[in-house]
Amino acid sequence: MSAQLIDPTWYQLAAATALVVLAIGLSAARGLGLERDLTVAAARTLVQLLAIGYVLGFVFSTHSPALIVGILLLMLVIAAWTVAARQRRPTHGLRLLVLGALSTGCGLTLVLGTQVILRIEPWYNPYYLIPLMGMVIGNSLNSATLAVERLDSDLRSGRDQVEALLALGATSRQAAAAAVRSAMKAAMIPIINSMMVVGLVSLPGMMTGQILGGNAPLIAIKYQVLIMYMIAFSTAVTAFVLTTLRARSYFTGAHQLREEALQE
Amino acid sequence: MMSNQGEPAIRLDRVGVVKQKRPVLAEVTLSFEPGGAYSILGPSGAGKTTLLRLLNRLEDPTTGSLRFHGTPYGQVSAIALRRRVAMVFQVPVLFPGNVGDNLCTALRLQHRDDRVDEAELTRLLELVELDGAMLTRDAAALSVGQKQRVCIARALLTAPEVLLLDEPTAALDPTTAHRLIAAIVGLSRRQRLTLIMVSHQPELARAFGGEVIVLVAGRVVEQSRAAQFFVAPATEQGRRYLDGTLMGTPP
Numbered sequence: 114m115s116a117q118l119i120d121p122t123w124y125q126l127a128a129a130t131a132l133v134v135l136a137i138g139l140s141a142a143r144g145l146g147l148e149r150d151l152t153v154a155a156a157r158t159l160v161q162l163l164a165i166g167y168v169l170g171f172v173f174s175t176h177s178p179a180l181i182v183g184i185l186l187l188m189l190v191i192a193a194w195t196v197a198a199r200q201r202r203p204t205h206g207l208r209l210l211v212l213g214a215l216s217t218g219c220g221l222t223l224v225l226g227t228q229v230i231l232r233i234e235p236w237y238n239p240y241y242l243i244p245l246m247g248m249v250i251g252n253s254l255n256s257a258t259l260a261v262e263r264l265d266s267d268l269r270s271g272r273d274q275v276e277a278l279l280a281l282g283a284t285s286r287q288a289a290a291a292a293v294r295s296a297m298k299a300a301m302i303p304i305i306n307s308m309m310v311v312g313l314v315s316l317p318g319m320m321t322g323q324i325l326g327g328n329a330p331l332i333a334i335k336y337q338v339l340i341m342y343m344i345a346f347s348t349a350v351t352a353f354v355l356t357t358l359r360a361r362s363y364f365t366g367a368h369q370l371r372e373e374a375l376q377e
Numbered sequence: 378m379m380s381n382q383g384e385p386a387i388r389l390d391r392v393g394v395v396k397q398k399r400p401v402l403a404e405v406t407l408s409f410e411p412g413g414a415y416s417i418l419g420p421s422g423a424g425k426t427t428l429l430r431l432l433n434r435l436e437d438p439t440t441g442s443l444r445f446h447g448t449p450y451g452q453v454s455a456i457a458l459r460r461r462v463a464m465v466f467q468v469p470v471l472f473p474g475n476v477g478d479n480l481c482t483a484l485r486l487q488h489r490d491d492r493v494d495e496a497e498l499t500r501l502l503e504l505v506e507l508d509g510a511m512l513t514r515d516a517a518a519l520s521v522g523q524k525q526r527v528c529i530a531r532a533l534l535t536a537p538e539v540l541l542l543d544e545p546t547a548a549l550d551p552t553t554a555h556r557l558i559a560a561i562v563g564l565s566r567r568q569r570l571t572l573i574m575v576s577h578q579p580e581l582a583r584a585f586g587g588e589v590i591v592l593v594a595g596r597v598v599e600q601s602r603a604a605q606f607f608v609a610p611a612t613e614q615g616r617r618y619l620d621g622t623l624m625g626t627p628p
Binding site: 274283287365368370 | 396433434435436437455456457459460463464466468470472482483486487528531532535
C-alpha cells in the first residue's frame with residue numbers, strides 16, 4: 114500500500130475556505146455573533162502558518178545549528194510569556210521562572226529524546242528537533258499554566274492552613290507541600306488522560322500527519338509512543354521545577370508567608 | 378537555645394510595623410515574664426493580631442527588636458522559636474485525619490511520628506478538658522469549640538514555654554468561651570506556661586487574670602494588673618475602652 118501524497122493546490126485550499134464560510138453562515142443563522150471572530154481566526158490560521166512555513170523552509174535550508182537552536186529558544190520564550198500572560202498578575206519574575214522551568218523540562222526532554230534515544234544525525238537536524246520541540250513545548254505550556262494557577266489559588270485560599278503549619282514549626286517547604294503536590298497533579302493529569310485514551314478515542318495529529326505523509330502506520334505509531342513518553346517526562350520536570358521555585362517565592366528565609374506574594 | 382537568667386521570656390523594644398505605607402504598630406515596648414498571663418485588649422484594627430504574629434515570628438517588625446530570653450529573634454531559628462512560642466489562631470484550623478493525627482502534627486513535621494505516645498496524647502486532650510476517647514474521631518466532625526480545644530492541645534505537644542492565643546473564643550458562645558478560658562488558665566498554672574491572649578472582649582480578660590495591655594491605634598495606651606484595671610483603669614483611654622466609648626475609633 115503506497116500512499117501517493119497529494120500536495121494540495123492553492124485552488125484546493127481556496128475551496129477549503131468554503132468550509133469556514135459555511136461555518137460562518139451557521140453562526141449567522143443562529144445569531145451567535147461569532148462571524149467576525151471566525152473570519153479573523155481563519156485568516157490568522159492562514160497567515161501565521163504561511164509565515165511559519167516560509168520561516169521553517171528557510172531555517173531547514175540553511176543547515177545552521179545556531180539558527181535552529183535560536184528558533185528553539187524563541188519557542189521557549191514565547192511559551193513562557195504565554196503562560197505568564199494567563200495569570201492574574203503576570204510579573205517579570207513569573208515569566209523568568211516559567212522560562213527556566215520550561216527550558217529545563219523541554220530542553221532535557223529534547224536532548225534525551227533526540228540525542229540519547231533517537232540519535233539523530235546531524236545532532237541539530239531540524240526535521241526532528243523543531244516538530245518534536247513544538248509538541249513537547251505545546252503540552253508543557255498547558256501543564257505549566259495549570260500548575261501555576263493551582264499553586265497560586267491553593268496557597269492564597271489555603272493561607273490559614275499554611276500559617277497553622279508554620280506556627281507548629283513547619284519549614285516553608287513542609288507548609289507548601291500540599292499545594293505543591295496538588296499543583297503537580299493538576300499539571301500531570303492532561304497527559305495521563307491523553308495516554309489513557311490514545312488510539313481509542315483520539316488519533317493524535319502527529320500520527321495522522323505521518324500516515325497522510327505516506328509513512329507506514331507502524332512507524333507513525335512508534336513515533337507517537339516516543340512523543341507521548343517525552344511529553345510525560347517534560348510535563349513532570351517542568352511542573353516539578355516550576356512548583357518548587359514558585360512555592361519558594363511565597364516565603365521569606367525565616368519561613369514566613371510573604372504578604373506581597375499573596376497580593377500579586 | 379539560651380536561657381538567660383532574669384531576662385523576660387519575650388521582650389519587645391520600640392517595635393513598629395508598617396504595612397502598605399500604613400502604620401499598624403508604633404513604639405511598642407513590652408516584656409512578657411515567664412509564667413505570666415497577659416491579655417491584649419483593644420478595638421478592632423488596633424494591631425492586636427499583628428502583635429501576636431510578631432511574637433510567633435510569622436511577621437518581622439519594620440523597626441525595633443524582639444528578644445527571646447535575651448536573644449534577638451533574628452538569631453534564633455524561626456522553626457525552633459515557634460516550637461517554644463506556640464500560636465493558636467482565631468479560626469481553628471484542623472488538618473485532614475482524626476484528632477490523634479492532628480495532635481501529632483508537630484512530631485510528623487520533625488519526622489518523629491514513630492514516637493507517638495498515646496498516653497501523652499490522651500493527657501493533652503485532658504488538659505483542654507476533652508475525652509481521651511476522642512483521639513480516633515474525625516477532626517472535621519467536631520464542633521468549633523472542640524476544634525479550638527484540639528488546636529490548643531496540638532500546640533502544647535512541643536511543650537512550649539509561651540502560648541499565644543488569638544481571640545481563641547471568638548467562634549464560641551459565652552458559656553463555652555468562659556469554660557475554655559478557665560481551662561487555659563488552669564493549664565498555665567499546671568504547666569508554668571506564659572500565656573498571651575488577644576481579645577476584644579474585656580470580660581474574658583477579667584476571667585483570664587494576670588496583666589492587661591490595652592492597644593489603641595497601634596500603641597500601648599495602658600498596661601495594668603487585671604485586678605486593678607477592671608476596678609480603676611490607670612489611663613483615660615483605658616477607661617474609655619472599658620466604657621465602650623472607644624469602640625469604633627478608627628485606627
